[in-house]
Amino acid sequence: MIIRLSDCPSQPWKNGLGSTRQIAVHPATAGADDFVWRVSIAEVDSAAPFSAFPGIDRQIALLGGNGFTMTLDDDRVHSLTTPFAPFAFAGEAKVAVALVDGPTHDFNLMVRRTRAQGELQYWDMPGTRLLARNAVLVYCARGAIDTAEGPLHTGDTWVPAGRSIALAVGAAVLVVHITALP
Numbered sequence: 001m002i003i004r005l006s007d008c009p010s011q012p013w014k015n016g017l018g019s020t021r022q023i024a025v026h027p028a029t030a031g032a033d034d035f036v037w038r039v040s041i042a043e044v045d046s047a048a049p050f051s052a053f054p055g056i057d058r059q060i061a062l063l064g065g066n067g068f069t070m071t072l073d074d075d076r077v078h079s080l081t082t083p084f085a086p087f088a089f090a091g092e093a094k095v096a097v098a099l100v101d102g103p104t105h106d107f108n109l110m111v112r113r114t115r116a117q118g119e120l121q122y123w124d125m126p127g128t129r130l131l132a133r134n135a136v137l138v139y140c141a142r143g144a145i146d147t148a149e150g151p152l153h154t155g156d157t158w159v160p161a162g163r164s165i166a167l168a169v170g171a172a173v174l175v176v177h178i179t180a181l182p
Helices: none
Strands: 002-004 010-012 019-026 037-044 056-064 068-072 077-080 087-090 095-099 104-112 116-123 127-130 135-142 144-147 150-153 156-158 164-167 172-180
Touching: 019 135, 037 135, 037 172, 056 077, 056 116, 068 087, 077 087, 104 116, 104 172, 135 144, 135 150, 150 156, 164 172
Parallel strands: none
Antiparallel strands: 002 156, 010 019, 019 037, 037 104, 056 087, 056 104, 068 077, 068 095, 116 172, 127 164, 135 156, 135 172, 144 150, 144 164
16 A cells, blocks of 8 residues: 555644644554554654653654754753654653754654554665565655555655565665564
């Protein structure tokens, strides 16, 4: 199944201070309080704090814009300025944001830590790549890729129906892996 970002409506953040486009959630009928995992694209256009998600492990990657600096409640500081490089943090952390220079948008993976483990991988080498069995989504972050169901372009997501993808020269993808816990 191919999901086009244009088909994902914008909705407010949990704290109401920003907006996001939910790409996928599991189970499909889950809301903000009962998902096992969730993938979204957030628009960050102000220094608004992130929403709190207790019990959730989060991974974030910059997709566009110059990025921002995150200050977490444990005084850890992370500059999210390198495109597509995943950064992991706890969902219950208080996160203050300082924009580098203008709005950004980023990819978000959220996983309920008592139910599953998630991993966000970045690939940019051209050619055919095999997907692991626990790959649940492939997001085309830049360029074009070929899938078993057709081509993806920047902003498109594929729920794997096959086990391989082919990256064109200059393409970049984010691959979401989910492993259920016993």
